[in-house]
Amino acid sequence: MDFAFTAEQEKFRQEVRTFLDAELPPDWVGYLGGTTGDHVVDRGEGWQVFQDIAGKLGKKGWLSLCWPREYGGQARSYVDYLIFAEEIARRGSPGYNPIAMKMLAPTLIDYGNEEQKQQHLKPIARGERFWCEGLSEPEAGSDLASLQTKAVKDNGHFIINGQKTWSTLANHSDWCFMLARSDPNSQRYKGLSFLLVDLSTPGVTVSPIKNLAGESSFCEIFFEDARIPGENLVSKESEGWPVAQALLAHERTSIEFVAMVQSLIEETIKYLKANPGIAPASARDSLARLAIEAEIGRLLNYRVAWQHDQGVATDLYASIAKLYSTELFKRAASAAMHLIGLYGQLDKKETIAPLSGWIEHMYLVSFGATIAAGTSEIQKNIIALRGLSLPKG
Ligand SMILES: Cc1cc2nc3c(=O)[nH]c(=O)nc-3n(C[C@H](O)[C@H](O)[C@H](O)COP(=O)(O)OP(=O)(O)OC[C@H]3O[C@@H](n4cnc5c(N)ncnc54)[C@H](O)[C@@H]3O)c2cc1C
Known part of the structure; x- marks a missing residue:
C-alpha cells in the first residue's frame, strides 16, 4: 500500500500554496481556516475579495479540476x-464555492442533460456563477424526504411554492438547486424533482439569517408562484x-475540516510558544492527540478520493469521513479555546483578542459543522445501516 502523493501532486500542492501566498490580501492572517469563505462575506470588501479570487482560481483551471475537458x-x-x-481551507481562502464545484458540477455531469451541462458548468469553472443549496426546510432537515415545497407543472413550467432554509451563501448566489414535491399524491422519497432555479426569478425572495x-x-x-422553465429539471x-x-x-468529503484542525494545532502551538x-x-497531551487524529482524518478523506478515482461507491466512506472530520474539528476548536485561556473567548472586534479573534470564531462555527450536510447522528445511522448492516428500528 502506497500512502505517498506522486511528484506531480506534491508539485501541484506547492503551486497552490505559492498562488495563495501571492494572491491573498495582506490582512488575511485574521481569517485563517474556513470551508466556504462564508465567514468573510460580512466584511466590508469580503464578497468582492471572494469574487476576485474565484476569477483567478478559475483562470488557473482549479475550480474544475476533475471534470471532463469538454465542460x-x-x-x-x-x-x-x-x-x-485542503490547501484552500488551510489558508481560509475565499473564492472556492464547494456548493457549485464539489457538489453540483459532478452531479450535473452524471445526471444533467447536455444543454444543462453546457449552460452551467463553464461559468462555475470560471468562478463567475455562484450557487446555493436549497434542500432543507423548516420542517424537513434530517428527514429530507418529508419536504413540502411544491412544484406544479403548468404549460412547460414548474410553479414553485414553499420555503427553504439554512441555505449557505444564498444572499450572494445567482442560482440555487433544490428538491420540490412535483407529485402531490406521492409519499416521501417518491414524487420529488431536482430543479435548477435562477434566484432572480420573480417570486423568489432570499432573507439572510444570523448564525x-x-x-x-x-x-x-421563499418561493411564491415562482415560474421555473421545464428545461431546468434535472433527470x-x-x-x-x-x-x-x-x-x-459529494458534499460529505470533508478534508476542509481536517485542514482547519491542522491550522488550529499550528496556530495554537505558535501562540503558546x-x-x-x-x-x-x-x-502536550491534547495537542499530540489532536495531531494524531488530524492524520487519521486526512487518511479517511484521501481514501474517499482514491475510491472515487477507482470508480468505487463512496457514500458510506464519505459519511465516515464527514462524521470523523467534523467531530474532530469541534474537539480541536474546543481544545484550542481551552489552551489559549480566557482571552481566546474574545472576538475579532477586540484588539487584544489572540489571533485576531480567530479561535473564538472557529469555536462558534465548529458546532454547525456537525449539523450541516447531515448531522452526526444521521451519519451514524448511515454507517450502522449501510456499513454494519444493522436492522432498522
Ligand atoms: C452551518 C450550516 C449550514 C447549512 N447549509 C445548508 C445549505 O446550504 N442548504 C441546505 O439545504 N441546508 C443547509 N443546512 C441545514 C442542514 O442540512 C440541517 O440543519 C440538518 O440536515 C439537520 O436538520 P434540522 O436542522 O432540521 O434538524 P433535525 O432534523 O430537526 O434534527 C434535530 C436533532 O435530531 C436528531 N435526529 C433527527 N433525526 C434523527 C434520527 N433519525 N436518528 C437520530 N437522531 C436524529 C438530529 O441529529 C439533531 O440532533 C445547514 C446547516 C448548518 C448548521
Whole structure:
C-alpha cells in the first residue's frame, strides 16, 4: 500500500500554496481556516475579495479540476481536487464555492442533460456563477424526504411554492438547486424533482439569517408562484431523490475540516510558544492527540478520493469521513479555546483578542459543522445501516 502523493501532486500542492501566498490580501492572517469563505462575506470588501479570487482560481483551471475537458474541466484526479481543497481551507481562502464545484458540477455531469451541462458548468469553472443549496426546510432537515415545497407543472413550467432554509451563501448566489414535491399524491422519497432555479426569478425572495457567530452565512429562501422553465429539471420529473443522494455523497468529503484542525494545532502551538507560561499542563497531551487524529482524518478523506478515482461507491466512506472530520474539528476548536485561556473567548472586534479573534470564531462555527450536510447522528445511522448492516428500528 502506497500512502505517498506522486511528484506531480506534491508539485501541484506547492503551486497552490505559492498562488495563495501571492494572491491573498495582506490582512488575511485574521481569517485563517474556513470551508466556504462564508465567514468573510460580512466584511466590508469580503464578497468582492471572494469574487476576485474565484476569477483567478478559475483562470488557473482549479475550480474544475476533475471534470471532463469538454465542460471546461482539467480531467485530473479526485485526489488532486482534495489537495486543492485542503490547501484552500488551510489558508481560509475565499473564492472556492464547494456548493457549485464539489457538489453540483459532478452531479450535473452524471445526471444533467447536455444543454444543462453546457449552460452551467463553464461559468462555475470560471468562478463567475455562484450557487446555493436549497434542500432543507423548516420542517424537513434530517428527514429530507418529508419536504413540502411544491412544484406544479403548468404549460412547460414548474410553479414553485414553499420555503427553504439554512441555505449557505444564498444572499450572494445567482442560482440555487433544490428538491420540490412535483407529485402531490406521492409519499416521501417518491414524487420529488431536482430543479435548477435562477434566484432572480420573480417570486423568489432570499432573507439572510444570523448564525451563532453573528454572521449572515445562511439564508431562508421563499418561493411564491415562482415560474421555473421545464428545461431546468434535472433527470426525470419526480425522480429527483437519487440525484440528491449523489449530490450529498459529494458534499460529505470533508478534508476542509481536517485542514482547519491542522491550522488550529499550528496556530495554537505558535501562540503558546510566543506566550510562555500560559500553557496548561494538559497542552502536550491534547495537542499530540489532536495531531494524531488530524492524520487519521486526512487518511479517511484521501481514501474517499482514491475510491472515487477507482470508480468505487463512496457514500458510506464519505459519511465516515464527514462524521470523523467534523467531530474532530469541534474537539480541536474546543481544545484550542481551552489552551489559549480566557482571552481566546474574545472576538475579532477586540484588539487584544489572540489571533485576531480567530479561535473564538472557529469555536462558534465548529458546532454547525456537525449539523450541516447531515448531522452526526444521521451519519451514524448511515454507517450502522449501510456499513454494519444493522436492522432498522
Ligand atoms: C452551518 C450550516 C449550514 C447549512 N447549509 C445548508 C445549505 O446550504 N442548504 C441546505 O439545504 N441546508 C443547509 N443546512 C441545514 C442542514 O442540512 C440541517 O440543519 C440538518 O440536515 C439537520 O436538520 P434540522 O436542522 O432540521 O434538524 P433535525 O432534523 O430537526 O434534527 C434535530 C436533532 O435530531 C436528531 N435526529 C433527527 N433525526 C434523527 C434520527 N433519525 N436518528 C437520530 N437522531 C436524529 C438530529 O441529529 C439533531 O440532533 C445547514 C446547516 C448548518 C448548521
